[in-house]
Amino acid sequence: MQDHQQDAPGAxxxxxxxxxxxxxxxxxxxxxRREHAQLTSAFVAVTVGAATADALEQASAFHRRLTELEQLLADNIEELQILICPSWHPAKAI
Structure with missing residues (x-):
């Protein structure tokens, strides 16, 4: 009984x-997600009128950052899934 009571605070x-x-x-x-949505809107706005080299360069920079954000989102989602259900990820399973 005492062992169970001692485990409770740790748990x-x-x-x-x-x-x-x-x-x-x-x-x-x-x-x-918020940053991704804002950058997506900016990317669309820039590419619609991308007639100049500067606009194309800016669109390219937005695209690179969007790609980085998508990877961060995927990593973050995976980390949350592992926290919620450790058996979800074979490498993290007990």
Whole structure:
């Protein structure tokens, strides 16, 4: 009985730590999605009138950043999935 009671505080601390990680991951995901949406709008606006070399260069820079953001989004989603369900990822399974 005492062993179970001693494990409870550790389990609670682990739960709160994991919950904090999930909250931070979700916040990061929202931030990345917001930035992605803003850059997508800017990319479309620039490419619509991309008649100049400067506009094409700017569109290319937006595209590179969008590609980076898409990878960050994918990585963030995978990290959240691993936190939520560790058995989801074979390399992280217990």
């Amino acid at each position: 609670a601390e682990l739960y709160f730590a994991e919950t904090a990680l999930l909250a931070a991951g979700a916040a990061r995901l929202r931030t990345l």
